Amino acid sequence: MTNIFDYELPKPDSEHFKTLLKEKNVEIKTVVSNALKTPQTFVDKKDEWVVVLKGCAKLEINGIVHKLKSGDTLFIAANTKHTLLKTKKVVVWLSVYIG
Template structure:
């Protein structure tokens, strides 16, 4: 067994977002996402359910045409097939994403 810290090495990239797989087991994938404020909004429509929690920072997402603001501690379930886009994000925002395949 190995322990790690979600906040270690969590410096934001200069642009975009950095996705790091923390755990991949059977139908479960857990990622840490570190965001720069300099992002290019991209629409995602995923084949799997995704549960996200904002650990640090804030962001505005567009989910199925609706604007949703997330602050530290907020979480959201994105069912498979739901279009979603990160429209704005704070520099250094730290997310945890749980994908259920």
């Protein structure tokens, strides 16, 4: 059994990724972002669905800035460039990769 809120706190302005489950074409990870001020850009080969479990963040996709808070979800299609612009303090995410 795993508690999703038992996580390592990364250094400020960095992130920590932990795989919780990897089965066939699905991978579920927790991501902990600690007071990010340096934008982080990603292009994943799989579709990704994320939910913010704790905290607030700004994420840009195709020129649109999404302000996310606890409980907000977002779908990011495979091969879509997306940039995590910044987080307010610590943000805990659940990311589900499909494909």
